[in-house]
Each structure stands twice: as structure tokens, then as C-alpha cells.
Amino acid sequence: MVMHKTQRHRGDYASSRFVRALGTKREMEKIVNDFVINVATANGTGSQSSNLIILHSMFEMGVPVSGKNLFPSNISGLPTWFIIRASDKGYQAPGDGTNIQVLMNKDTWIKDLEALEPGSIVIFNQDVKLPVDRHDCTLLGMPMTKMARKINAKLGKLIANMYYVGALAYLLDIDEDAIARALEAQFSGKEKAIEINSQAILEGREFAEENWEFDCQFTVEAREKDPNSFLIEGNEAIALGSIYGGITMLSWYPITPSSSVAEGIIKWLPKLRVDADGGSTCAVIQAEDELAAAGMVLGAGWAGGRGMTCTSGPGISLMSEFIGLFYFSEVPGVIWDVNRVGPSTGLPTRTQQADLSMLYEASHGDTQHIVLIPGTIDECFEFGWRVFDYAERFQTMVFGFNDLDLGMNRWKTSGFKYPDMPMDRGKVIKTQKEMDSIPNYGRYRDVDGDGVAYRTLPGSGLDPILYRGTGHDEDGIYSEDPQVYNDAMARLKRKINGARNHLPAPVVREEEQKELGVIFYGSMENTIVEIDDLLGESGLSVSTCRVRALPLHSDVEDFVRRHDRTIVLEINRDGQLYGIIRKEFPVDLIHKIHSVAYSDGMPPRARVYTEMILRVLEDN
């Protein structure tokens, strides 16, 4: 047994809260609800269950906690890490360092150890016969595999992971009932699994208690829990939102990290979308490829349905031809892009925001698309239903833009809110009387002056036309006339432009001093508060503006105008939103807007971006 007392490790955070522990066994300053655990395991060993039990048990206690699953593109064997961060301040970024490292995987053992700051706590599986030569750290070993094999020889490898749950529960004072509840939820209904794993957790706890004479400076302390709150993945929230948005056709082709959107819809449809005779009110087709998936959405929208597909960057590339046809023939449809790291196959299981400019102008020729960008779990649900209304209102393909971090990690919500407005089915003519009331009707004639023409549906017998991707006049008839083409393109531009202030406005948090404005979007929301605090420590007064849609709402331009300097903060290399802003904003504003863009596949860590912002401010 390696036992090693270390000096108290204060952690990296100036904001850490110190309290006196009132417990019996310790008399030291405790760091409460402010630490980062990193669990290193191999993919396919069942460690995800263990990690979620830790996460959920702390959540059950009301501790503000977040979890990040860093998984490989692999089913079994490759390394995977799970980062759990507790933060009374509500910080949800993965944190800049590790306080407690759990070592289970021999393949990353050495590197994981090397990366630790002196004073870190290391919980390791002693049955992995590798050196643990960091005597500047607290080293806590446990023969996890051996103990697990005693419970069940065959499942030993899987059960071994439950021992670190017990160990962490002991070190951090995680409530036993909370662990039990999280365990039960994890293995819902599987009595045998609950029994075995519960025994392993207990043994882990007892082993730690008996063998580790160590006062852990980190601890969790129960907080008042919002009784309405729960944790859920962004993709499942989108799935539910789509169902409440009246989706009638889902076509999809499996691709990480978007598959769980489709799988979420498939899971919930039988409960939520069955008619009185048991028939499904939404068709689901696993397509032969992404091209077909997009084509099916087009067909569904053309026939008057609410079609949707979900994919990631490589899928968008394949769908691009159809996306142009959506735009030019003016058919509603929804495509969710859950961004993973590109280009090409890239890092398929890591997160990024680098598809934005592609989405905005996808397909050949002049195009421009509406993009909705949720930044919170609640917005995943909300934009999940709203996106259909925008697609039908503006008769075009609308993107939902999510990323792996928000899509595949678990986030807190207090419950999803029911749509606050009826469905907007857009300008669809259903009867001859309606048709007669429109003077000089033509499928592509802008009679209302908003760029959006009226349409009729196949089967209605009203003004049948042959939809086409070729040039067409206001009646939908083939035309190569220069003026006709130019007018059509100008109207399309007017239509999408006209959408901007109907789309979700940015969320602005503004300081009185208009010193620095930070524009950002999407999952950066989960790091921005911490960045804001860190910048505050440097004496900066920071306003923030979270963009929620493209084309940009006019509020964004006003935000820039009000501030001395503006940073556009993004999880990509090139500053894609910055590029859009440069192209679209008045020239007199451009000189005070700067780009901070960085991406390494990791969910954004506050310190990395803060330092970059400070550097850019210094240089400009």
C-alpha cells in the first residue's frame, strides 16, 4: 500500500472556498465543491457507468457539477477520460488542471502521471503492474481487479471500475444514499447488476477507509438542490424538441456525434407520437447515405411535411448539393449538424465549432442559410421545435448547429418548457378561395414584399408546378433570362435577410462600462462565466453577447457599436464568425473587432481563452 502524506494542495483557483471541517477525523481547511477529477480508463470496460454514478450522486446532493466524456473513435480498448468538475461557482468548463487523478488504464498511465501538478491525488489500480513514481503527489493504491474478481471472476474487469467510485465516495464524503440512488438509476431494473456493483462500491469505500490514512482536502458538501433539475444530453433534448415540433419524417445516416439525436427520436416516438389506431405519426428512415437523407428531407418538405435529418460535418459536405436545391426551389427542411473536429474524418469524437461558415453558405452558387445555435440544454429543446417553424415560415432549409460537447455530455435543466406558440406552417395555400384572394399568384412571386412567396402542396390540385433546380421565373417556369435570374436571386437574399430579426436574438449580459464586449456562441456558454471572472481578475469589465442565430440579429451590431473593443470568441482555428462579421458589418466597426479562435478538440478551458484574449488586447 502506498500512503503518502502531502502538503495541502490548494488547487489552482483563487476563488476556492475554504471552510473548517467539523468532522471527527480531520482538522484542516477543506476545499469544498471546487475540484476536478480525471478518470483514465480504457474504452469498453464499463467505466462510463462508474463515472456517471459519481457525477449523478454529486448532482443528487445539489453539488454544481459537470462531466465531460473524452472518448476515442473506437468500441473497445482505446483510452478514454472522464472529467468531473465540482464548482460552487457553477463553472462547467473541464478546468485547467486535475486535482484527483484516477488511473485504470496502463496505456496512458505514464503520460497521465507525468501531466499532474505536484500535490495532486492519485487513485490507482494496483493490479496494473506499472510504476507510480510521483512522490510529490498523494498516491493511493487499491487492488481493484483482484477484489473485483472475488465478486465475479468473469466480470472482474468491468466491476473493477466500481472500486474507484467507492474510493472517491470515501475521500470526498459523497453521501451513501446519493450513490445508491445514482447506481439504481444507472442500472434501472437490473437487480443483479445493482447488487454486484453496490457490493464493489462498498468494498472500495471500506478498503479506502481501512488502508488510506489520508485526509483529503477536497470534499463535497450538500447544497440545496433544485428539486426540478436533472441532467440530460443535448442531443436527447434536441430529439424531444423535434418531436414537440411535429417532425413527420426523420431520415438519418449514422455518424458520431449526431446519431444520438436520431436514436433519441426513435426512442421517444412510440410513447409520444402514435395515433388512436397505433399508427406512427412520424416516419423514420435510416438512409443509405447522407445524400439520400437530405433528399428525403427535401421530398418531405415539398409534400408538406416536417422533414429533418441530423449529421456532422462530413455529412453536411455530402448534403451540400441538395442544400442548394432547398435554397433555390424554396422547400422547407431541417438539418442538425452536431459539430465534431474536422477537416476530413478529423477527430471524430472530439468537439469544435468549425462548421459554421460552411453551414452559412453551404452549396455551390450564391446561397445563404438560416442557422440556429443553441448554447444551453434548454435551447437544445427549444430550438428543436422552433426550427421547423422557421423552415416553413421562410420556405428554406434551416440548420440547427450543435457540437459534441453540448450534444453528448450531460447538462442541467430544470425541465423543458412546452412550446409557447402554435406551430407556424408558413404560407401554404390550401383552398381555391385562398388562392383566388391572392392577386397575380405565382409560386415565386413576392406578393407580400417580404421575399416569401406562397406555395401549394402536391395532391392539392392548386397551381401545380414542376419544381426544379434550374432557373425559373415567378411562375416556376424554366427560364434562362438574365433579368429573371437576377430578380430571383435578389429576392432570395431579401428573404433570408428579412429573417434575421425574427430569429432568436442574442443573449446580452452587459456591464455599465462599455470597455470590452465578447461575442461568442454555442457551447462556449459553459465556459464564458469563468472566462468573464478571470478577465475580471485582470481588472477588465466585460460584457458578453451570445449569438443564437445566423444571419446575425441587428442587436449584435448594436452591441459592437456600444463597446470600445469587441472580441469574437470561437472554438475553431480561423475565427469563422469573425469572418462573417467582417464581411457583413459596416467598415467603421471592423477596426475594433478582434478574433480569438482556438481549437484542440477539447471542450473550451477558461484559462486558455482568457490568456489569448489578454494577448490580443495587448497587441491591439
Next chain:
Amino acid sequence: MLRLNVLELEKSEYTGGKSSLCPGCGHDQISNNIIQAAWENGVHPEKIAKMSGIGCSSKTPAYFLGKSHGFNTVHGRMPSVTTGANMVNKDLTFLAVSGDGDTASIGIGQFVHAIRRNLDMVYIVENNGVYGLTKGQYSATVEKGSKKKKGVANEQAPIDLCAMAINLGCSFVARSFSGSKKQLTALIKAAISHRGMALIDVISPCVTFANNDESYRSYNYVKKNDEVLHILDYIPHFSPIEEVEVPEGEYEEVSLFDGSTLRLETLAADHDYTDAVSALSAIHQSEKDERHVTGLLYYNENVPTATDTLGLSETPLVELTEELLRPSPDSLDEINSGFRS
């Protein structure tokens, strides 16, 4: 006297715009046959959806059924658009035209999967063995040894769309010739009456790039080498059977989904249209003989369609109201509490 169909509509209700294809193009004959078949079948034009991809053939929906909605989509991807539309409105009659480039090359994946799902549609391939709109390159269906007007003979093995469809379990597979008005019209009518994927591969000579005698798809060649399986008569469900001329000799009757009948006066006695092996054998024999076998090659009425398999609502989804499409507030409360516990 004006001739009216069973819906009391004139034939002009089924015609379309003026064709811009080359004079004498086989595709225009097919368009005329589509008009004739749809009119005689008494299908309401507004209940038909015309679908196509890109190419000479795919332009033709502009030239027939002007009272029907349609979609001239992108190259090779018509089947997926048809799939999405079919899911949303299964009551429409999907009548699609495609070409050999559209179907056998760029769109072969979508073609295969539409068959695999038994999508309820009529899929007409206007098959001339060349890419017409890009000026006469060979397509993947052209026979080995066939030579177009310019250039050398084709040396690559052809893709036989009918053989492929039969192997994939397609529920209705036929081949015809744009010059065989009676046979083709009967097949199109039967295809419309069928529920499920009905493929009609129509040899349609390209008068501009491949109507020379060395081309296996020229008018002269096909006329000389047409291996006709049977003489076809279509008897619509609304028409008393005695009005129809009964052919002499041996015949078989195929009952179609809507109650209509396709009567086959059998010339090739050894062909069994219910047997995939027999159908494939007929195709391969004719290929060996450098001939084209035409007629109803294969038929199987017992294949569930894509919408059957999915167990969709009886009402076409497009007709469902918000009440059915958006679950209740209570259901969301229930979901939220389920996650909380």
C-alpha cells in the same frame, strides 16, 4: 365527339408543355404513352406526383401531366426525394422518370435502396445507353460491342437494371421499347395499378447520338431483335371484362392491387413471371443472343411497401393536425418528472 375517361376528363387534361428534346426522340414517345396510360387509367392528375432527376429523360415531366405537381430534382437522387414525399403523403401516385446515366451510374445507390424498401412508385428508366445532354458519352447500361454514331464500340460489361431489380426483390419488373405503344401503355397502366416499386426499363433510342445500325439501342436494331414475351392487355378495374377483346389461345391474368387486371397472351410458354429464376434466365438468354427481351419479367404482389413496414398512420401524415403532431403539455410534464426521479 370528345372522348372522356372514367373521370369525365379529356385527354388534354393529361398533356404537358412542348418538348425541347430532339425530333424523333424515343423519350417523347414514352411521354405520350404516359399521358395515354394515365388518362385511360382514370387517375386524377392532381393525385399524381411526377418525379425526375437530371438528364434528357428527367426533363420530360415538363412535357406530360401539366396538372400534376412534380419535382425535377438533382442528378441520380430522385429516389430519395420521392421517398421523403411518399412518407409524408402515401396517397399520391408517384410517377418517376429517369435515365440510364441517372439510374445506373450516379444514382445507382438510391435506385437500389428504393427497391429494397419497396417504395410505392412507378420508376420508368428511359434507357438509351448514352448521356444525351452532355453529347453522347456511353452510359453503364450499354451492351458490350454496341457502337454509337461516333467513336469506338463499348468494351465494358453492361449493368442490366431489370436483372438487378429482380435480384433485389423488386415487386414489379418489366422491360419495353419506346416504339411498342401497346405493350408500353399496358405496362405503365399496370405499374400505376400496382402498389409497390414498379420498374419499367424502356429501351428508348437516342436519335442524335446512337441511332446507327451498330448501336444495339437503335430503332432498327431493337425492332429486329425484340424478344416479346407476351401480348399485353390491361383491363381497368372500372371496366366490365366483356368489353375487352379476349385474345385467342393461351393466356394468364395478373390481378393488380387496385382491382385491375393485366392479361398476358403467352408467346414464350416457358416464361414464368412469378419466378425470379425464370425471369433472370430470360434476361440472360436474350443478352447472350444479343437481343432485348420485353414484357412483364417479374411480379410479386406480396411485398410490403416502405410505409407498410414503418406502420405509419392510416391518414397521410401531411393531413395530420397540430393536435396529433405536437404531444400534449401533460406528456412533457410526465417526461420532465420521469427524468427527475
